[in-house]
Amino acid sequence: MRNLYLTQTATIVDIKSQNSMVRVFVLKPENGKLFNYWPGQFINLSIKGFGEAPFAVCSAPSKTGEFQICAQKKGVLTGKLFALSMGDKVGFRGPYGNGFPLSKIAKRNLTLIAGGVGLAPLRPLIQLIRSRSFEFGKIQLFCGAREKQMLLFQNEYDAWQKHLQINLTLDIASENWKGNVGLITDLFDKIKLVKNPVLIMCGPAIMYPAVIKKLKQKKVTEKDIYVLLERRMHCGIGICQHCVLVNGKYVCKDGPVFNYAEIKNSPGAI
Numbered sequence: 001m002r003n004l005y006l007t008q009t010a011t012i013v014d015i016k017s018q019n020s021m022v023r024v025f026v027l028k029p030e031n032g033k034l035f036n037y038w039p040g041q042f043i044n045l046s047i048k049g050f051g052e053a054p055f056a057v058c059s060a061p062s063k064t065g066e067f068q069i070c071a072q073k074k075g076v077l078t079g080k081l082f083a084l085s086m087g088d089k090v091g092f093r094g095p096y097g098n099g100f101p102l103s104k105i106a107k108r109n110l111t112l113i114a115g116g117v118g119l120a121p122l123r124p125l126i127q128l129i130r131s132r133s134f135e136f137g138k139i140q141l142f143c144g145a146r147e148k149q150m151l152l153f154q155n156e157y158d159a160w161q162k163h164l165q166i167n168l169t170l171d172i173a174s175e176n177w178k179g180n181v182g183l184i185t186d187l188f189d190k191i192k193l194v195k196n197p198v199l200i201m202c203g204p205a206i207m208y209p210a211v212i213k214k215l216k217q218k219k220v221t222e223k224d225i226y227v228l229l230e231r232r233m234h235c236g237i238g239i240c241q242h243c244v245l246v247n248g249k250y251v252c253k254d255g256p257v258f259n260y261a262e263i264k265n266s267p268g269a270i
């Protein structure tokens, strides 16, 4: 039987800087086996002496066995991670969590909503859509960041644009920025939603109530809204109780992707 708790070793084979606070780490598991996961799932990354924390896998499953995480420098673990170089080793376990509900979104129009580093978990879904676009309807992305350099994966937008409509906004205008300035909710007043969409949202907790209020004004059906939740996690597999919501759902095991209707009455979930 597979030990869900087992930590494996991976080598950092590449590091791609997104901005001063965010880097993509390309990881290759040492056992040489393919690492199987589904877009929307996460791993627990560990560095000996510096702890462990969850990170969404931000790349679509590949045949090389490598996978990517996109980490924002925050505290003890990520501080050490940012001090590592190519060739250094980290621990990881997983994949954990449910991932995106493909059966609910296939053939449907799709609105992806990302704030800041929230674009990272959506990237493998975007990559999947690009490779299997015949399975989806019209796709649009609403993406907000504090300033231009905080917009992630900018060098991929041209390729993405062949498959989805990209709508960007910045909190703070910068030189040479011709796009929207303002909060992500402003975009919903300016850009029409695709017809009868499924919506998937990932970003800072503060963004969720404001966006959901806006979506309700647009008469979006609650059961078509999916949100990714973030909680302090330890075990990642439904044992330690750190991530359990008031309604008894585990963010690590039943999420991190939740249908909004499923958690809206669970105090503190959003």
Ligand SMILES: Cc1cc2nc3c(=O)[nH]c(=O)nc-3n(C[C@H](O)[C@H](O)[C@H](O)COP(=O)(O)OP(=O)(O)OC[C@H]3O[C@@H](n4cnc5c(N)ncnc54)[C@H](O)[C@@H]3O)c2cc1C
Pocket (backbone or CB within 6 Å): 042, 051, 053, 054, 055, 056, 057, 069, 070, 071, 072, 073, 074, 075, 076, 077, 078, 079, 117, 120, 121, 229, 230, 231, 232, 233, 256
């Ligand atoms: C499912 C999931 C997926 C995630 N995916 C990503 C991802 O793709 N990319 C990414 O960058 N992050 C992601 N995160 C968040 C990431 O796990 C955290 O930012 C992690 O805490 C960073 O570890 P650290 O040791 O560097 O920071 P920490 O030392 O844990 O500090 C992080 C922040 O939390 C504060 N903090 C520390 N301890 C506590 C506490 N006990 N109570 C309240 N606040 C505290 C610190 O002051 C700091 O601001 C994800 C989280 C979850 C649950």
Ligand code: FES
Pocket (backbone or CB within 6 Å): 232, 233, 234, 235, 236, 237, 238, 239, 240, 241, 242, 243, 244, 250, 251, 252, 253
């Ligand atoms: S992290 Fe332990 S129960 Fe979810």
